[in-house]
Amino acid sequence: MRSGSSVPAAPGHGGSRAGRYSLRTIALAYLALILVLPVAMVFYRTFENGLQPVLQALTDPMTLHALYLTVLIAAITVPLNTVFGVFCALLLVRRAFPGKSFLSVLIDVPFAVSPVVVGLSLVLVYGRTGWLGGFLAENGIRVIFAWPSMVLATIFVSLPFVVREVVPVLQEIGVEQDQAAHTLGATPWQTFRRVTLPAIRAGVTYGVILTTARALGEFGAVSIVSGKIAGQTSTLTVHVEERFQQFDLVGAYTSSLVLAVIALVIVLGMTLLRPKEAGQ
Amino acid sequence: MTISAIGITKRFGDFVALDDVSLEVAGGELTALLGPSGSGKSTLLRVIAGLERADAGEVIISGEDATGRPARDRGVGFVFQHYAAFKHMTVRENVGFGLSIRHRPKTEIAHRVEELLHLVQLEGLAERYPSQLSGGQRQRMALARALAVEPKVLLLDEPFGALDARVRKELRAWLRRLHEEMHVTTVFVTHDQEEAMEVADRIVIMNAGRIEQIGPPRELYERPGNEFVMSFLGPVNKLGDVLVRPHDVELLLEPNGASTEALIDRITYLGFEVRVELELPNGRKLWAQTTRESAAPLEPGETVHVRPRAARTFDSDGAETHAAGDSPEMLPGSDSPWWDRRVTMEVHHG
Numbered sequence: 001m002r003s004g005s006s007v008p009a010a011p012g013h014g015g016s017r018a019g020r021y022s023l024r025t026i027a028l029a030y031l032a033l034i035l036v037l038p039v040a041m042v043f044y045r046t047f048e049n050g051l052q053p054v055l056q057a058l059t060d061p062m063t064l065h066a067l068y069l070t071v072l073i074a075a076i077t078v079p080l081n082t083v084f085g086v087f088c089a090l091l092l093v094r095r096a097f098p099g100k101s102f103l104s105v106l107i108d109v110p111f112a113v114s115p116v117v118v119g120l121s122l123v124l125v126y127g128r129t130g131w132l133g134g135f136l137a138e139n140g141i142r143v144i145f146a147w148p149s150m151v152l153a154t155i156f157v158s159l160p161f162v163v164r165e166v167v168p169v170l171q172e173i174g175v176e177q178d179q180a181a182h183t184l185g186a187t188p189w190q191t192f193r194r195v196t197l198p199a200i201r202a203g204v205t206y207g208v209i210l211t212t213a214r215a216l217g218e219f220g221a222v223s224i225v226s227g228k229i230a231g232q233t234s235t236l237t238v239h240v241e242e243r244f245q246q247f248d249l250v251g252a253y254t255s256s257l258v259l260a261v262i263a264l265v266i267v268l269g270m271t272l273l274r275p276k277e278a279g280q
Numbered sequence: 281m282t283i284s285a286i287g288i289t290k291r292f293g294d295f296v297a298l299d300d301v302s303l304e305v306a307g308g309e310l311t312a313l314l315g316p317s318g319s320g321k322s323t324l325l326r327v328i329a330g331l332e333r334a335d336a337g338e339v340i341i342s343g344e345d346a347t348g349r350p351a352r353d354r355g356v357g358f359v360f361q362h363y364a365a366f367k368h369m370t371v372r373e374n375v376g377f378g379l380s381i382r383h384r385p386k387t388e389i390a391h392r393v394e395e396l397l398h399l400v401q402l403e404g405l406a407e408r409y410p411s412q413l414s415g416g417q418r419q420r421m422a423l424a425r426a427l428a429v430e431p432k433v434l435l436l437d438e439p440f441g442a443l444d445a446r447v448r449k450e451l452r453a454w455l456r457r458l459h460e461e462m463h464v465t466t467v468f469v470t471h472d473q474e475e476a477m478e479v480a481d482r483i484v485i486m487n488a489g490r491i492e493q494i495g496p497p498r499e500l501y502e503r504p505g506n507e508f509v510m511s512f513l514g515p516v517n518k519l520g521d522v523l524v525r526p527h528d529v530e531l532l533l534e535p536n537g538a539s540t541e542a543l544i545d546r547i548t549y550l551g552f553e554v555r556v557e558l559e560l561p562n563g564r565k566l567w568a569q570t571t572r573e574s575a576a577p578l579e580p581g582e583t584v585h586v587r588p589r590a591a592r593t594f595d596s597d598g599a600e601t602h603a604a605g606d607s608p609e610m611l612p613g614s615d616s617p618w619w620d621r622r623v624t625m626e627v628h629h630g
Contacts, residue, residue, distance in 0.1 A: 176364035182351040183358040184378035
């Protein structure tokens with residue numbers, strides 16, 4: 001530690017100076033190559049030809065509609081999956097019922113199944129010739145190639161995040177705080193609102209961040225069920241692909257940047273909103 | 281504010297935690313449920329609180345049938361072994377929780393919380409979070425929280441079990457004083473016989489889902505109803521059917537006609553108390569509890585003469601058949617004169 005002295009390094013700080021630096025170098029180089037460099041390149045390429053083309057791409061009605069649709073889908077998906085996720089986590093941790101392990105496995109299916117498969121399976125069920133789709137179409141409800149199917153696809157792929165973040169927290173806090181609240185006269189809802197929810201808040205927050213990121217960034221399932229109708233069923237990710245294939249690179253990069261910025265703002269916002277941990 | 285539990289049975293799968301248990305607790309009394317782990321004492325407390333639903337039986341709290349009521353409507357205060365503090369709330373918010381969910385006026389809550397913090401000696405810590413308190417402080421906070429809603433009965437589940445020995449002793453004495461001030465009907469669960477004897481007006485001894493005996497601490501110690509109660513309340517030497525407390529084993533330097541010879545195996549000094557391990561001619565081992573002064577003339581390897589001052593036998597049903605100093609294993613007792621160079625025994629328990 002002290003340069004040039006003969007004092008041996010304290011245990012736990014193991015290894016030579018060269019060893020430590022080479023480890024850091026490897027870790028940073030790895031991140032730089034696969035994470036920082038590509039993202040930085042998007043930034044660079046977006047603004048390569050100045051601000052004018054960027055503003056033009058941003059104010060393009062197609063881009064604006066894609067942005068609107070992306071935000072709409074996230075705004076429906078995130079609250080639904082948050083409520084469902086917390087409910088399921090409570091069920092999985094605190095109740096004993098037959099089929100519990102089956103439910104647990106079922107919740108993980110979206111992690112295991114490729115989004116493309118999710119998209120196709122939704123088409124099979126809700127498509128015009130599908131099992132439910134025919135009935136819905138007769139009643140004038142269009143699901144596939146319209147925003148409802150895109151919401152369904154997004155809900156499907158981002159389903160497990162809140163559950164998987166909240167379950168371990170619930171297991172850790174146990175049931176005694178809730179029981180204490182009961183004996184003090186709290187109704188189940190009061191107990192949930194004032195005791196359980198604050199205790200699992202950190203887990204829920206992280207689950208919401210992951211769900212939001214996934215909802216904004218989903219491409220595979222959404223692109224299949226949307227039909228990719230520009231200006232109608234095109235989300236930002238679909239829009240990026242479409243611009244890219246039209247050789248409108250600035251348009252593609254600008255939309256990518258918008259996606260990245262929204263995600264960043266959400267992550268930062270949630271981190272700032274997170275209540276200070278008790279006792280810190 | 282009385283509690284009656286009538287014919288309570290509770291099973292967890294195949295395990296019978298409570299087997300037709302009935303218990304009456306008089307108003308204002310401090311009762312200890314004492315027993316080994318798995319004896320059903322905590323389950324009984326939780327059934328009374330409504331945190332566990334009995335398979336059979338009734339719970340009546342101050343004259344009202346509470347059997348079907350949820351915990352929140354029973355008017356009980358419950359204190360958990362591991363405090364169950366609301367970690368995201370300050371001490372003030374924890375203590376005020378019960379009043380706050382009842383939508384009491386803010387000034388009333390503030391006033392009551394101050395009062396209770398004073399009672400549990402936590403003034404000045406109101407703005408702290410539970411993680412910034414010691415174990416003893418957390419448990420006192422939990423007690424204040426339970427008392428805030430003016431419960432009809434106070435139930436404590438191994439309240440000092442998670443604390444270190446020194447704090448535990450302090451809190452015991454403190455709980456006893458608190459009870460004398462407040463006179464809330466209190467039931468607490470413990471597996472520590474010393475704690476039960478020190479704090480409770482009345483002890484309920486439980487074993488394997490049943491109540492073995494109920495009585496004031498002294499009565500239980502002096503007149504145990506069966507072998508389990510006698511062995512659970514303090515150390516015993518078992519010589520065949522005969523049970524002798526180590527402090528009732530008298531050590532004599534000379535035979536007095538009523539004594540038996542014994543070889544000293546080992547002498548252990550524990551401060552004031554000294555343990556003398558002995559072997560009888562028939563090979564049976566026993567130990568005597570005596571004082572430092574009394575043990576001074578004794579050396580391991582030497583022979584002493586032992587005599588039970590009191591002994592008990594119970595028949596196979598556990599009922600007492602004999603209680604005297606004349607066990608068949610040892611020679612009958614006699615009134616040794618005080619000049620009989622005997623090693624005096626202090627009745628001392630620890």
